[in-house]
Amino acid sequence: MINKVVKNADEAIHDIHDGAVLMLGGFGLCGIPENLIAALLRKGVKNLTCISNNAGVDDFGIGLLLKTRQVKKMISSYVGENDEFERQLLSGELDVELIPQGTLATRCMMAGYGIPFFPTPAGVGTEVALGKQIVHHKGKDYLIEEAFEADFALVKAWKGDTAGNLIYRSTARNFNPLMAMAGKITIAEVEILVEAGELDPDQIHTPGIYVHRIFQGEKYEKRIEQRTVRKRL
Amino acid sequence: MLDKNGIAKRIAKEIKNGYYVNLGIGIPTLVANYIPAGIEVVLQSENGLLGMGPFPYEGEEDPDLINAGKQTVTYLKGSAVFDSAMSFGMIRAQKIDLTILGAMEVSEYGDIANWKIPGKMVKGMGGAMDLVASAKNIIVAMQQVNKAGESKLLPKCTLPITGLRCVKKIVTELGVYDIHHEGGFILRERAPGVTIEQIQNATAGTLIIPGEVPEMVID
Numbered sequence A: 001m002i003n004k005v006v007k008n009a010d011e012a013i014h015d016i017h018d019g020a021v022l023m024l025g026g027f028g029l030c031g032i033p034e035n036l037i038a039a040l041l042r043k044g045v046k047n048l049t050c051i052s053n054n055a056g057v058d059d060f061g062i063g064l065l066l067k068t069r070q071v072k073k074m075i076s077s078y079v080g081e082n083d084e085f086e087r088q089l090l091s092g093e094l095d096v097e098l099i100p101q102g103t104l105a106t107r108c109m110m111a112g113y114g115i116p117f118f119p120t121p122a123g124v125g126t127e128v129a130l131g132k133q134i135v136h137h138k139g140k141d142y143l144i145e146e147a148f149e150a151d152f153a154l155v156k157a158w159k160g161d162t163a164g165n166l167i168y169r170s171t172a173r174n175f176n177p178l179m180a181m182a183g184k185i186t187i188a189e190v191e192i193l194v195e196a197g198e199l200d201p202d203q204i205h206t207p208g209i210y211v212h213r214i215f216q217g218e219k220y221e222k223r224i225e226q227r228t229v230r231k232r233l
Numbered sequence B: 001m002l003d004k005n006g007i008a009k010r011i012a013k014e015i016k017n018g019y020y021v022n023l024g025i026g027i028p029t030l031v032a033n034y035i036p037a038g039i040e041v042v043l044q045s046e047n048g049l050l051g052m053g054p055f056p057y058e059g060e061e062d063p064d065l066i067n068a069g070k071q072t073v074t075y076l077k078g079s080a081v082f083d084s085a086m087s088f089g090m091i092r093a094q095k096i097d098l099t100i101l102g103a104m105e106v107s108e109y110g111d112i113a114n115w116k117i118p119g120k121m122v123k124g125m126g127g128a129m130d131l132v133a134s135a136k137n138i139i140v141a142m143q144q145v146n147k148a149g150e151s152k153l154l155p156k157c158t159l160p161i162t163g164l165r166c167v168k169k170i171v172t173e174l175g176v177y178d179i180h181h182e183g184g185f186i187l188r189e190r191a192p193g194v195t196i197e198q199i200q201n202a203t204a205g206t207l208i209i210p211g212e213v214p215e216m217v218i219d
Helices: A034-043 A062-067 A083-090 A101-113 A176-180 B004-012 B027-034 B084-092 B128-134 B196-201
Strands: A021-024 A048-051 A071-076 A095-098 A117-120 A134-137 A140-146 A150-161 A183-194 A213-216 B020-023 B042-045 B049-052 B075-081 B098-101 B105-107 B138-141 B169-171 B175-179 B185-190
Touching: A034 A062, A034 A150, A034 A183, A048 A062, A062 A071, A062 A083, A101 A117, A101 A140, A101 A176, A101 B084, A101 B128, A150 A176, A176 A183, B004 B027, B004 B138, B004 B169, B020 B027, B027 B098, B027 B138, B042 B084, B084 B128, B098 B128, B185 B196
Parallel strands: A021 A048, A021 A150, A048 A071, A071 A095, A150 A183, A183 A213, B020 B042, B020 B098, B098 B138, B138 B169
Antiparallel strands: A117 A140, A134 A140, B042 B049, B049 B075, B169 B175, B175 B185
C-alpha cells in the first residue's frame, strides 16, 4: 500500500532549496504549518518566495522567516500584523505582491483543478489590473488571473492517514486544502496521523493523491492572534 | 451627530430578516451588536465561516475558530465552515445579501478607496476588492471627515481605488446618503441635531438635497 509518511518536518523539507517557491497554508496564525516553518528556520534556506494569505506576526509564523531574512518575496492579500514585514517592505529589502484574497484562493484552487487561468471581477479599475488582460462578458469586465505554480505546498491539517488523506478542523481549513492541491510537491503536517482505513472516506477534505509527504507534528502552539472573549453573566 | 455605535445602530436598520451579511473590520463589526429583535441574520466571515457567533467565554477560546479579523469567535446552531475559495465563491456568485465596509474615501459615483495610503500604509486589500467587485448591496460605514478635517465624500477618489461604482449607500456621523447613478450624494437623512449647512461643509462631492430631509430615527 502507498505510504507517504516521513519521519519528521526536517526529513519532509530535505529538498527545499534556496530560491524555491513555497505555498504556506493558514489565515493569520490559524492553521499554519508550525512544524514545517520551524524546520525551514533550522535548514536556513534563503531567497524563498512565499505565497501565503498573511505574513505571520513578528515572532511567530512566517514572521520568523522574515526576521532571519530567508524570504525574498511575499505574495499575500493582507500583511498588517507584522512590523518587521512593513519595515523590510518600506526599505526595499523585501519584494511584495499584494493580491485580492479571493483571487489568491482561486489561483491556488485552479492549479489543483488543472485550469491555467480564469476571469474575476476583483481588481478591475485598480492597480491590481495593471498589465493584465481584461475580458468583457455580458456587460461586465473581468481580469484574467493565472493559476499559481509552486515548487512546494506546506499545509496543516487536523487528521491525516498514511495514504495522505486529510481532514481539517474548523476555520483552520482556510487556504490549506487549496494549497494542498496546488504544490508540485505537497507536504502535510497533521495533529493526528492514523493508518489508512481509519478515516471515513466521506469525511475527507483533501484526497491523498494531492499529498506527497505527511507527518505528525511534534507539537502545536496554536497561538491566538486576537484573543477576544465575553463575560459570563 | 452620531458616534461609531450610532452609525452601527443606523446601519443595523437596513438588515432584513433572513439576510446573509458580511461585516468588514471596524465600525461594520459593531453592527452585529444592534441587529433588531426578531431579525435573524447569518454572518459570513470570509476566512471560511457562515453563522459566526459571539466571542467565546473566557477559557473556551478555540485557536482553530476565528473570524476574518483573527478574533476568537464561536459557532451558532447551523454554522458551517468551508475553504477560502468557496468563501469567495459565494461572494462572487452574489449569495451574500449585504456587505458593510469601512472606507477612507468614497466618490460621488460610488467608487471606494480603503486599502492603501501610498508610502504610509501597506497592509493590503485582504478580501475588500473581491467583495466590492461582486457584492450587489454595499453600505459604507465611515466618518465623513478625516482627522485633518477634510471631507471623505469626494468628486473623485484620490487614494488607490478598491473598486469602481460599487457603493450604494453611505452612513456617516452626519447623515445617510444614496449614490445617484449619474453622480452625487443624495442626502436621505440627517443625524440628530445636524444641519444641512454642516453636511454641505463636510461634503466635497456633489450633494443632492431632495426637498425636506428628515432627521434620522434610531433606537
